[in-house]
Amino acid sequence: VDMSEFRKLGYEVVDWISDYFTQQLSTLPVKPNGIQPGYLPPLLEKEAPEEPQPWSQVFQDFKLKLLPGAVHWQHPLFFAYFPANTSAPAMLADMLSGAINMIGFSWAAGPVSTELEMVMMDWLGKLCGIPEKFLHSSASGGGGVIQGTASEASIVSILAARAKIMKGRPEADKLRLVAYSSNQAHSAFKKACMIADIDHVREIPATSVHHFALQPEALERVMQEDVDNGLLPFFVSVTIGTTSSCAVDPVKELAHVAGRHGAWTHVDAAYAGSAAICPEFHQQYFSGLELVDSYSFNPHKWLLTNFDCSALWVADSAPLKEAVSLTPVFLRGAGNAMDFKDWQMPLGRRFRALKLYFLLRMYGAESLRRYIRHHVALAQYVADRVAEDPRFEIAAPTRFGLVCFRLRGVSNEMNMKLLNTINASGDIFLIHTELEGKVTIRMAIGSSSTQLVHVQQGWLRIQEAATEVLA
Numbered sequence: 001v002d003m004s005e006f007r008k009l010g011y012e013v014v015d016w017i018s019d020y021f022t023q024q025l026s027t028l029p030v031k032p033n034g035i036q037p038g039y040l041p042p043l044l045e046k047e048a049p050e051e052p053q054p055w056s057q058v059f060q061d062f063k064l065k066l067l068p069g070a071v072h073w074q075h076p077l078f079f080a081y082f083p084a085n086t087s088a089p090a091m092l093a094d095m096l097s098g099a100i101n102m103i104g105f106s107w108a109a110g111p112v113s114t115e116l117e118m119v120m121m122d123w124l125g126k127l128c129g130i131p132e133k134f135l136h137s138s139a140s141g142g143g144g145v146i147q148g149t150a151s152e153a154s155i156v157s158i159l160a161a162r163a164k165i166m167k168g169r170p171e172a173d174k175l176r177l178v179a180y181s182s183n184q185a186h187s188a189f190k191k192a193c194m195i196a197d198i199d200h201v202r203e204i205p206a207t208s209v210h211h212f213a214l215q216p217e218a219l220e221r222v223m224q225e226d227v228d229n230g231l232l233p234f235f236v237s238v239t240i241g242t243t244s245s246c247a248v249d250p251v252k253e254l255a256h257v258a259g260r261h262g263a264w265t266h267v268d269a270a271y272a273g274s275a276a277i278c279p280e281f282h283q284q285y286f287s288g289l290e291l292v293d294s295y296s297f298n299p300h301k302w303l304l305t306n307f308d309c310s311a312l313w314v315a316d317s318a319p320l321k322e323a324v325s326l327t328p329v330f331l332r333g334a335g336n337a338m339d340f341k342d343w344q345m346p347l348g349r350r351f352r353a354l355k356l357y358f359l360l361r362m363y364g365a366e367s368l369r370r371y372i373r374h375h376v377a378l379a380q381y382v383a384d385r386v387a388e389d390p391r392f393e394i395a396a397p398t399r400f401g402l403v404c405f406r407l408r409g410v411s412n413e414m415n416m417k418l419l420n421t422i423n424a425s426g427d428i429f430l431i432h433t434e435l436e437g438k439v440t441i442r443m444a445i446g447s448s449s450t451q452l453v454h455v456q457q458g459w460l461r462i463q464e465a466a467t468e469v470l471a
C-alpha cells in the first residue's frame with residue numbers, strides 16, 4: 001500500500017468513522033445478539049493469504065464479518081462495566097502516534113514522547129488537584145507515568161513497595177510481607193499480588209454498614225495481628241470508586257494506619273479518578289492524597305482518552321526504578337535524562353501523551369468538568385427514579401455515574417432473570433455484581449453519547465422488564 005493509496009483509503013476510513021458516530025451507532029444494537037463463542041473462525045479463511053488482497057474486500061469483510069461481533073462501548077445505551085470513552089481529539093492523536101510509531105522507552109529513543117508525557121502528567125495531575133510532590137516540575141523525585149492499565153499501575157506499585165521495604169529493613173524477608181485491601185478492591189489487586197509472589201494477602205471485609213468502604217479500625221486490627229504474628233505489612237491498596245458499587249475508602253485515615261506500620265499506600269481510582277477534575281468531587285472524595293505513595297486512575301475510562309491510558313503518579317520514583325529498571329549496554333541513554341522504561345514493566349511504549357495533549361487542548365478543562373457533571377447528574381436522575389418505584393431498592397449509595405439497584409424482596413435468581421430480560425434484545429447492556437451475596441444490577445452511565453433521553457429509555461426498559469419478570 002503506497003502513500004497515495006493510503007491517502008484515499010484513509011479518507012474512506014475517516015468517513016466511515018464519522019458516519020459510525022453520527023448515524024450508525026444509535027441504530028446498532030449495543031451488543032451482538034445470537035452469536036456464540038467460536039462463531040468467527042468458520043467465517044474466515046483458514047490461512048493468511050499468500051498474495052495481497054484488495055482493500056475493498058478487506059474493508060467489506062470488516063463491515064460484514066467482524067463488526068457484527070463487536071460490542072459498541074461508545075453506544076448511548078452502553079451501561080455495562082465502566083465506560084471506556086473515546087473522542088475525536090484522542091483518535092486523531094492515535095492516528096499520528098501510529099504513523100510516527102516512536103517507541104519512546106528512553107529519552108534518546110523518543111525525546112518528545114518522553115518530555116510531552118512528563119508535561120502531560122503534570123497538566124493532568126494539576127487538573128485533578130493532586131499534591132505537588134507527584135509532579136515532575138516539583139523536582140522532589142516524584143512524577144507521573146502513563147501505564148497501559150490500572151492493573152499494571154498496581155503491579156509496579158507493589159513491586160516498588162516491595163523494593164522499598166526490602167532495602168530499608170534489613171530484617172525484611174519476602175516470605176513475611178503482607179498486602180492489604182478491602183474485599184471490594186478490584187481483582188487487579190489480587191492478581192498484582194500473585195504476580196509479585198506475595199504470600200500473605202488480606203482482603204478485609206467492607207460491608208453495607210459503611211457503604212462498602214474499608215474501615216481504618218478494621219485495617220489497623222488486621223495489620224496489628226499480622227505484626228504480632230511476626231509478619232511485615234508493606235502495602236495497602238485503597239480504592240476511590242470500587243468496581244462493584246463505587247464505594248470510596250477513606251484515604252486519609254487508611255494512609256495514616258498504613259504509615260504507622262511503615263507500609264506503602266497505593267490509591268486505585270481507575271474509574272472515579274476522572275471526577276477529581278471537578279473541585280466539588282475532589283473535595284468530597286479525594287482528600288488525603290498528600291499522605292499516599294502512589295495514585296492511579298484511567299483517563300481511558302471516563303475522560304475521553306481512548307484505551308490505553310492509565311495515569312500513575314509516585315511520590316518517590318526511586319523505589320520504582322529500583323524495582324523495574326535494568327539497562328543493558330544497547331539501551332544506554334542520555335545520562336541523567338528521563339527513561340520511562342525504568343517506570344514500567346515492558347520496554348516498548350507508545351506515544352500516548354499525544355492523546356492527552358490533543359484532548360486537554362481541544363476541550364479545555366471546563367468542558368471536561370461539564371462532561372463529568374453531566375453523567376453524575378444522569379446517574380442521580382436514575383437513582384431518583386429507582387427510589388420512586390417501590391418494586392426496587394437502591395443497593396449502595398449512588399456515587400459518580402454508577403447506580404446500583406435490585407428488585408426488592410426477591411431471590412437472586414429473580415434479579416438475574418431481570419438482568420437477562422433487560423439485556424435480551426441486545427439494544428441495551430448492563431451487568432451485575434454481588435453485594436453481600438445479593439445480586440445487584442449496575443447501571444454505569446458514562447458513554448460519551450449518553451443523554452437524558454437515553455437514560456430515560458434505559459429506565460423504561462428496566463421497568464418493563466421488572467413488570468415482565470414479576471408477572
Ligand code: PLP
Nearest residue numbers: 149150151186188242243268270
Ligand atoms: N481498579 C478498578 C477500581 C477498576 O474498576 C478496574 C476496572 O474496571 C481496574 C482496576 C482494572 O482496570 P484495568 O483494565 O485498567 O487494569
